[in-house]
Amino acid sequence: MDAKPFVAVTMGDGAGVGPECTVAAASDPGIQSICIPIVVGDRRRLGQAAEVLGLTGVDLETVGGVEDAVDAPGRVNVIDLDLLPADLPWGELSAAAGDAAYHYVKVAAELAVEGKVQAICTAPLNKKALHMGGHNYPGHTEMLAALTGTPEVSMMLATPRLCVIHVTTHVGLLDAIAMIEPGLVERTIRRGWEALRRAGLEDPRIGVCAINPHAGEGGLFGYGEEETKIAPAVRKVRAEGIDAVGPLPADTAFYLGGRGDYDLIVAMYHDQGHGPIKVLGIEEGVNITVGLPVIRTSVDHGTAFDIAGTGTVSTRSMVEAMRQAVALADRRSPQ
Structure with a gap:
């Protein structure tokens, strides 16, 4: 893009750290030098967040749409949905905040599908608050798939040292094992491979996790899931030239990935991938x-109600998420 x-x-859940992460990242000079952020949220709450962070010189300006945005240092263009009560407390579950968080994402998805924005970056929402607000999605991933009419997507967590993509995510462990089958595993590997290629890696090296301890140990553990699934x-x-190895014992796969043998680990279920990757670099x-018709990145942490509104949250992950969104948008092939 020229x-x-x-x-x-x-903006995420207005009672959590989302407003603080959002206003800090959207006003960051480095971020403003590479993109024009369009914040979808609540202008009043963003102002409160800027105040608790001690940010000065941030100019929050309401715009009717992307076409009204102005690219100027310190200016943050806000599509203000004005859905939150003025006295919304920090750090407490709120149906109003959950409902608002859904509508922020809905508007952003519409802008992306219409081609008015080139990427979406999301601050964290609270799943319980989302449900309290009447929107029964397990999280952003499934919500965006529904809003964009995408039948299947994958969650990928990226750190400076390693990436992990998940075959299954927000389902119970027994349900996850039942869902895993060769077609889903293959499609997940391909989505991860394509994402890393788009990010600039010519030949990504991929390690694929097993389900059972020791990859089943030749049939001693489990019921042959490694060989069948x-x-x-x-x-x-x-056979098609993708450099994938497995199924590997998960502990071995992450050890090898952590030392640099693999660029991407394919995890079979949520905690198999989330635990190790967060140890490797949650703050960044x-x-x-992966798999949406639009670019979407997010922080790799939650709403952190315990510190919301205190001005102590690290905003590094949100800044990095926006950098990744720009990098992927710049490399995305024309539709």
Whole structure:
């Protein structure tokens, strides 16, 4: 792109750290030098967040749409949905905040699908508050898939050292194991491979986790899931030139990935991937939804109600998420 891309930034749950992360990242001079953030949220709450952070010189300006945005140092263009009560407390579950968080994402998705923004970057929402507000999604990933009419997406967590993509995410462990099958594993490997290629890696090295301890230890653990559910997918993508290895014991896969043998680990279920990757770099970690028709990145942390409104949250992950959104938008092939 010759011009700066527009990035829709959703404020997340207004009772959590989302407003603080959003106003800090959207007003960051480094971020403003590479994109034009369009914040979808609540202008009043963003002002409160800027105050608790001690940010000075931030100019929060309401705009009717992307076409009204002005690119100027210190200016933050805000599509103000004005859905939050003025006295919303920090750090408490709120149906109003959950409902508002949904509508921020809905507006951002519409802007992206219409081509008015080139990427979406989301601040964290609270799943319980989201449900209290009447929106029964497990999280951003599933919500954006529904809003964009996408039948299947994958969650990828990226840190400076390693990336991990998940075959299953927000389901119980027994349900996850039942869902895993060769086609889903294959599609997940491909989505991860394509995402890293788009991010600039010519030949990503991929380690694929097993389900059972020791990758089943030749049938001693489990019921042969590695051979029936995972190995066929690995064989198929390898035959097509994708550098994927597995199924590997998960502890071995992450050890090897952490020392640099792999660029991407394919995890079979939520905690198998989330635990190790957060140890490797939660503060700079970025959540990327892979498979959507639009670029979407997010912080790799939650609403942190315990510190919301105190001005102590680290905003590094949100800044990095916006950098990743711009990088992916710049490399995205024309539709």
